[in-house]
Amino acid sequence: MKKIIIPIVIVIFLLVVTAVVILLGRGYGFNLNGNGPLLSGTGLLVATSAPDGAQVFINGHLTTATDNTINLAPGDYDVKIFKDGYFPWEKKITIKKEVVSKADALLFPTAPQLASITNVGVLSPVIDPSQTKLAYAVASQSAVKNGIYVLDMSVRPILTLQNASSQIVNDTINIFSLSTFTWSPDSAQLLTAIAENASSTKYLLQTNGLNQNPQDVTETLASVDASWQKIKSDKDKAMIDSLPKNLRVFAVNNFNILQWSSDETKILYQASQSASIPLIINPPLIGTDSTPQMREIRKGEVYVYDVKEDRNYLILSSLPTPGTANGELPIMWYPDSKHLVYVHDQRIDIMEYDGGNQTTVYAGPFVNDYVFPWPDATKLVILTNLGNPNIVPNLYTLGLK
Numbered sequence: 001m002k003k004i005i006i007p008i009v010i011v012i013f014l015l016v017v018t019a020v021v022i023l024l025g026r027g028y029g030f031n032l033n034g035n036g037p038l039l040s041g042t043g044l045l046v047a048t049s050a051p052d053g054a055q056v057f058i059n060g061h062l063t064t065a066t067d068n069t070i071n072l073a074p075g076d077y078d079v080k081i082f083k084d085g086y087f088p089w090e091k092k093i094t095i096k097k098e099v100v101s102k103a104d105a106l107l108f109p110t111a112p113q114l115a116s117i118t119n120v121g122v123l124s125p126v127i128d129p130s131q132t133k134l135a136y137a138v139a140s141q142s143a144v145k146n147g148i149y150v151l152d153m154s155v156r157p158i159l160t161l162q163n164a165s166s167q168i169v170n171d172t173i174n175i176f177s178l179s180t181f182t183w184s185p186d187s188a189q190l191l192t193a194i195a196e197n198a199s200s201t202k203y204l205l206q207t208n209g210l211n212q213n214p215q216d217v218t219e220t221l222a223s224v225d226a227s228w229q230k231i232k233s234d235k236d237k238a239m240i241d242s243l244p245k246n247l248r249v250f251a252v253n254n255f256n257i258l259q260w261s262s263d264e265t266k267i268l269y270q271a272s273q274s275a276s277i278p279l280i281i282n283p284p285l286i287g288t289d290s291t292p293q294m295r296e297i298r299k300g301e302v303y304v305y306d307v308k309e310d311r312n313y314l315i316l317s318s319l320p321t322p323g324t325a326n327g328e329l330p331i332m333w334y335p336d337s338k339h340l341v342y343v344h345d346q347r348i349d350i351m352e353y354d355g356g357n358q359t360t361v362y363a364g365p366f367v368n369d370y371v372f373p374w375p376d377a378t379k380l381v382i383l384t385n386l387g388n389p390n391i392v393p394n395l396y397t398l399g400l401k
Contacts, residue, residue, distance in 0.1 A: 043097055044072075047070065112400055126181060127372050131373065152165075256271070267304065269304075271299050279310065331343070341380070367384060370383035377400075
């Protein structure tokens, strides 16, 4: 009999241990105060940061370091992640029973490093649709060196960023350095306009090398415009068609889409009219961002809609007017698809896509709100004369890592 009982006890013990391990893995914790059950339901908070090794404060108490998981009883918690030399990250996070919540903090340095890209003076920088190329004009050199340049931000130069730009046209045929220019929807061409008396001459430039004989398209401009418009329309339609059908119809009727995130999972938009966003994912997903959302949208306000989680966040009550002579959006996606860059009142803020943790990363001088995120999300590009009105502004990087 004893030989039978021992294996049974071992099996029962193993089953109990397995059940406890499963419960612990689902967020349950031991209750050691004698009140209630021995195992009580908790939630898990996963705290991470970039850079790592930051302190994690829960309701003002130093609890752990980042890259760690914490068991917490269900409820609302004030979470702060801090590292010396960086702005703190703070958020109210709701912990739910058996649900994993995340505190993923991107920390920005309090003293970002400025580094020059150009030193000959830059005019009218324009970012391309892919957000990887920056076209700009130089007008302070000889006719051969003046013209339009393209900085490819997706390549890694062997030495410095100052050798990452290529000249695509010079001033020997016409004064391209004083022209206005627009990117094609596929980022392969630039359309330039050079004012001449009451009219202007239009040239189509290829951006992959020096244009020895720029193509004059003044008389065929309508054809170029039609071709570009078709490319843009087809691209916009493809993006909209990727949405669930019920969301697609709602977005077409109510969203003025400003910009898609790089990973195409979130939409930055201005409400074209007031409406109520229907539930697209029903029942709602668990473990989503606990920041309160806003499904009642109002005309003119700026929002971010998260396609994967079916959540909508109010970002701005209105869309600010871009800086003088600059048609770029005053708010744009940061390349990590988790943050937004907001340019206003002569400062640069970065916030999370749900509107939280708005941090001023730069408040020094820069020209006409010219601010462009670097594709790898390590820096921003700004146009500045460093406060000296006697020099032509240059492009600088603002290091954020």
